[in-house]
Amino acid sequence: MASGLEPLTQDVFFGGGVRLKQERRGYRFSIDAVILAGCLHPRPGETIVDLGTGCGIIPILLAFRRPDVRVWGVEVQEDLAALAVENVRANRMEPRVTILRGDLREIGAGAFGGPVDWIVSNPPYRRGRSGRVNPNTQRALARHEIAMTLADLVGAARRLLKTGGRLVVIYTAERAAELLAQLRSEQIEPKRLRSVHSDRLSNARLILIEGIKNGGPGLTLPPPLIMYDENGTYSQEMHSLLSP
Numbered sequence: 001m002a003s004g005l006e007p008l009t010q011d012v013f014f015g016g017g018v019r020l021k022q023e024r025r026g027y028r029f030s031i032d033a034v035i036l037a038g039c040l041h042p043r044p045g046e047t048i049v050d051l052g053t054g055c056g057i058i059p060i061l062l063a064f065r066r067p068d069v070r071v072w073g074v075e076v077q078e079d080l081a082a083l084a085v086e087n088v089r090a091n092r093m094e095p096r097v098t099i100l101r102g103d104l105r106e107i108g109a110g111a112f113g114g115p116v117d118w119i120v121s122n123p124p125y126r127r128g129r130s131g132r133v134n135p136n137t138q139r140a141l142a143r144h145e146i147a148m149t150l151a152d153l154v155g156a157a158r159r160l161l162k163t164g165g166r167l168v169v170i171y172t173a174e175r176a177a178e179l180l181a182q183l184r185s186e187q188i189e190p191k192r193l194r195s196v197h198s199d200r201l202s203n204a205r206l207i208l209i210e211g212i213k214n215g216g217p218g219l220t221l222p223p224p225l226i227m228y229d230e231n232g233t234y235s236q237e238m239h240s241l242l243s244p
Helices: 031-038 057-065 078-090 137-143 150-160 173-185 236-241
Strands: 008-013 018-023 047-051 070-075 097-101 116-121 161-172 188-197 204-213
Touching: 018 057, 018 078, 031 057, 031 161, 031 204, 031 236, 047 057, 047 150, 057 070, 057 078, 057 097, 070 078, 078 097, 116 150, 150 161, 150 173, 150 188, 161 173, 161 188, 173 188, 173 204
Parallel strands: 047 070, 047 116, 070 097, 116 161
Antiparallel strands: 008 018, 161 204, 188 204
C-alpha cells in the first residue's frame, strides 16, 4: 500500500480501462479533475505537465485518451506521489506518464527535457488558512493555498512553458478575476474562458481558463459546460467526458 496505514479505494473509468486507487480518508479527487482532463486536446507528440497531480488522475486519463503524448505529474506530498506512481504502474502507463515528487516553486524545465507544450492544474480554490482548514493534511493542502498559491502556479507555468505553450486551469468561478489578472502579470494571455454550471439555471460554479505564453490579445467565451440535465443526471457532454 503506497500510503502507509491508510486504506485505499479504487475508482474505475472507461469501462475498466483505467483504475485509480486513492486514500479513503485523505485527499480524494473530484469531478473537476475529470472535466479538465476531458477538455484538453493536445496534438500528437506534445508534452504536458500536471502541477499538483495528487494520485495521478489527470495524467493517467490524458494518457489513456491520447496515447501519442508524453505526460508528467508533479506532486509535493510524498505519500500522494508514491500513490500516483503506483497508479501509473497499475495502468501500465510507463514510460508515457512520469510522476515527479517535487515543489513546483523550485522545479525547472530541465526536469522534463526542456520547456513543455502544456501545463495543466486543478489547484486549491481557497486562500491559505481562510475559513475552516481540514485537519487532514492531504485535504488541507488540496483545498487551501498552503503549499501552492495562485501566484506560485502561474509563475511556474511561465517558467516551464515554451513560448506559445498553453496553461489550462480549472478553478472556482468566484476567483476568476484574480486568475485572469495573475495570468496577464506573467505574460500568459487569457485566450479561452468557459464556465461550468451544475445546471442551466444555476450560476457558474467553476471556470476553465486557457492562456498562451506570450500570446496576443483576444479572449473567446464558448458555450458553457452544463453538468446535469433537467432530470438530475449527467448531461450528454458529461457522459462524453466519462467515456473512452
